[in-house]
Amino acid sequence: MNKRLDHKLECPTCGTIYLRIPDDVQDHTLIQCSSCDRVLGKWRELEIDFHSQGGGSGVFEMHEGQIIRKE
Template structure:
């Protein structure tokens, strides 16, 4: 698996680019930075990221894009 999916991918445009504000909290609404579609709260997306191996250092997040580490 090269990229995360499930809640993290935008169903409208297919990208995984998150618009994450600097002052994010668990209840902050997160939108796709490509098209603006609502993706869920930071709590929901963080839970999904962690369930797919994000907490184990398998993926990196840079400027809201999540990619598999080389």
């Protein structure tokens, strides 16, 4: 299994998976890469992608927008 998530969550500009998620995030909120500020998509789309890659099963964790694989 990959140690990092990819697909919509990986920034196509800088290659990081580090999301800027506002405190009042809603389904339609645009989410940016924390490293280069590129818009990655709407929160709902990214959340679905996160869960489809194991985020919902406890394989990955998200802390302050950074997604890491649990050891």
